[in-house]
Amino acid sequence: MDSENFPAELMSQGSMVIPDTVCAFNRSVATNFLYLLPEIMCSLSGIASVAIIFYSFFLYGFRLLFHYNAKILMILLTIFILIFSLDIVYICARQVFIALTYQNDCDLVFETSSCSMFRRVALTCFVGVTSTQFCQMLERLIATVLEEKYEFQTQWLGGLFILFSVLSAILAIEWTLWNENPLEPMTHCLTYSASASIGERMYMVLYGILAVDLFILVVFFALWRKNKQKVLSAGLNKKYQQYENLVVLRALFPMVLLNSVFVSFYILIAVTVRQFRESMSILNYKLIAINTFIFPYVSLLLAVTILLTTRNEFRRRQQRKLKPNGKVTTQTYFNQYQRQWSVISDRKF
DSSP states (O other): OOOOOOOGGGBOSSSBOOOHHHHHHHHHHHTOHHHHHHHHHHHHHHHHHHHHHHHHHHHHTTOOSSOHHHHHHHHHHHHHHHHHHHHHHHHHHHHHHHHHHOSSGGGGOEEHHHHHHHHHHHHHHHHHHHHHHHHHHHHHHHHHHHGGGHHHHOTTHHHHHHHHHHHHHHHHHHHHTTTOOTTOEESSTTOOTTOTTTHHHHHHHHHHHHHHHHHHHHHHHHHHHHHHSOOTTOOHHHHHHHHHHHHHHHHHHHHHHIIIIIHHHHHHHHHHHHHTGGGSOHHHHHHHHHHSOOHHHHHHHHHHHHHHHHHHHHHHHHHHHBOTTSOBOOOOHHHHHHHHHHHHHHHTO
């Protein structure tokens, strides 16, 4: 998001002291159609994301036929997207409301302290989506390496994956905001990338996300290629694990592609625009920054893929519950096929 470009001398020790001319300029920015439109679009995207996630939960639930670790990481990813979307709805809807109902030009300028919590939540969830996808790739990597041993012996790893994902996101943003100036003026609560107090550290985090996204893509395609290879001498349990790896990877593919590609694209644009910041007007810089902030739309697309995944898994679960005679069994997919293949394997000896 955009930089505020307020001179440091305009901030006093106890509160902001902003000239009327500065307030007037920021009012002209905040009420600009090209500034309001992306805020409205972000609000609508956030509302749609929340609606889709709740629709997915109440209609299909999260009864996924994945390994326990893969399932709880999918749930964690959904929680990050849900919290981010709720936060975006509040921030952007509030910005639009103030821009349309302000009484004084300076009503459109805020102290960082009034926005800090909402910015902190949004940034943590932003990083959390990538850290969770990193854990999803790590989880499938371990499943591929351990093969048949993974299915029933590693559920304890799920808690470690969640702990790592959440803590890494929180610590990254807390480190970023460590030097946050509570008196720094803002015209938008999502301002961060070029903030005078946190800008440099935030760009270090963005570079880190870019590197992790590249790692995620490389690992994903390596795992896909590895599990697509058919080993003729492999036992049924190993083939079963390969099949399960492909099922999970196939479900993760659109999410990995959306987040890694689009977020990387956004970061590259943000870095490029920042390099030319001095050669453009403050107004143009602010308009470019807010119009290139695409993560709310990425969250909407991720919510749609979650809906499609839960729907497909719900249907697959219903099919697996049916025996050939049409009666419903309570056996889970994993136990049912593990027993069948174990019996077949035993008979061969």
